[in-house]
Amino acid sequence: MKSFNDFEVQLLHEISSFRRDGIVNLKELLEKIFFSKEKGKALIVQLREQYAIYFLTNKIYNNPVNQKKAIVEFSQLLALLEFLNSNGIISIFRKQHFVKNPMFVLSNDFGDIKIESKKIILNDNGDYTDKPEEIKNAKDEIIYKGIQFNDSHFVIKNVMGNVVISDKILDIINDINPKKEKKPFYKKRIFEVVCGLLLLFISFVWLHTDLNKSNKKIQNSIQKIHQKINQTPVLITNKKTKTHHVKRKFGIDISKWNGNILEDKLPDSIYFVISKATEGLTYIDPKFHINWIESKNKKFKRGAYHYYVIQDNPKKQAIHFWKQIQDINRKDFPPVVDIETSNKNANLKNIESELFIFLNTIESLSGRTPMIYCSYFFANRYLTDKRFAKYPLWVADYISTKSPIIPKVWKKTGWTIWQKSPTYKINTKATDLDIYLEK
Incomplete structure (x- = not known):
């Protein structure tokens, strides 16, 4: 069972309180439990520019201890939502990745956004932002300061959409705080000890008074056992079995949000690096070509992935991806498609048929x-x-310890790469930790 700290337990209880409401707007839920004026936290995601800013009030931001705590709590909130969603305890029905509104805001302090001149007005009080990292009040005083936080996709997929909360969440809460049942007297320890001593005494008396008779029976029993052993044939097999050794190799997957992480001294255990290359029809990760070349220069097994946008033309996405990775070779991982965003109105048949177009094109x-x-x-x-079982699987599962949970389609073929953790740190820089089964 996954262990939870006090903060996560508190979040579980608060999320659980919404389970009777049916389909819940995830924005409203998060604003009640985390992103509120009272808690001094807000989030703004710039959807077109593809970055997220986590805002804290001056009181929190300017205190290094409080700032660090707030950042850790945000990370824990995202990880908890991912865990609950991946294990079917909640179901997040995500909205489209690209939406008409260029900005998504999480805060009960802000709403009804208006754009005036070069200012983005966030509420009727006149609070506004004209710089990505600051929010000011009507008097031009800075009231929130922002931190650019991790990969925007990881943030978006956990905070946008609607959510249904299963009663399974109660099982988790009960496992954390099991109800103590009052034991009947016959199950109490002292009663068990007294009964044990009494049985021991009776056994001793019985053995002492009937020792000779018992010894004779024991000897006869031993002789019968030996006779059976001597009469039982021993089966020896000389059949040779082929053993296929599989090695687990560790690696990381990175994008522009990880900065110049390949310039750092990476742990010796890191064997491979997979870099984000492209997204949708036109986007190219600004760090891709640097990461792609650096991975090769440093002798890592390397890979590249495309973030698939369900609404975009699949064939054009594949061509766009291929143009950036044409120097891929046989030592590299095959091209990877990252598909993870959908919404409650998504058409299952369209998702599958169009993904096959992408896969066939890139192949x-x-x-x-x-x-x-x-x-x-x-x-x-x-x-x-x-x-889909034909295609190697890179599965995301942050909860399992020995092996990931395998989707139904891949039950027989198994997994090739396992994204085990989204919070692996190298010299304070957070990235994903992955495991590769090298055969």
Whole structure:
């Protein structure tokens, strides 16, 4: 069972209180339990520019201890939502990745956004932002300071959409705080000890008075056992079995949000690096080509992934991806497609058929069978066609300790890469930790 700290337990109780409301707006839920004026926290996601800013009031931001605590709590909130969603305890129905509104705001302090001149007005009080890292009041005083936080996709997929909360969450809470039942007297320890001593005394008396008779029976029993052993044939097999050794190799997956992480001294245990290359029809990760070349120069096994946008043309996405990775070679991982964003109105057949178009196109261009990255929950919901088993699986599962939970389609073929943790740190820089089964 996963262990939870006090902060996570508090969040579990607060999330649980919404379970009777049916489909809940995730924005409203998060504003009640985390992003509120009272707690001094807010979040603004710039959807077009693809970055997220986590805002804290001056009181929190200017105190290093409080700031660090607030950042850790935000990370724990996202990880908890991912855990609950991946294990079917909650179901997040995400909205489209690209939406018409260029900005998504989480805070009960802000709403009804208006754009005036170069200012973005956040509420009727006149609070506004004209710089990504600051929010000011009507008197031009800074009231919130912001921190650019991790990969925006990881943030978006955990905070946008609607959510249904299963009663399974009560099982987790009860496991954390089990109800103590009053034991009947016959189950109490002192009663068990007294009964044990009494039985021991009776046994001793019985053995002492009937020792000779018992010894004779024991000897006869031993003789019968030996006779049976001597009469039982011993089966010896000379059949040779082939053992296929599989090694687990550790690696990381990175994007522009990890900065110049490859310039740092990486642990000797890191064997591979997978870099974000592209997204949708036109986006190229600003750090990709640097990461791609640096991974090769430092002798890492390298890979590249495309963040698949469900609403965009799949063939054009594949061509866009291929243009950036044409120097891929046989020592590299095959091209990877990262598919994880959907919404409650998504058409299952369209998702599968269009993803096959992407996979077939990239396979035709590269001559390699591409790999699919997704979570257990997403795959079981949207990728149910058995033909997907042909493609190697990179599965996200942050909870399991020895092996990840495998989606139904890949039950027989298994996993190739396991994204085990989203909070692996290298010299204070957070990234994802992955495990690769090298055969």
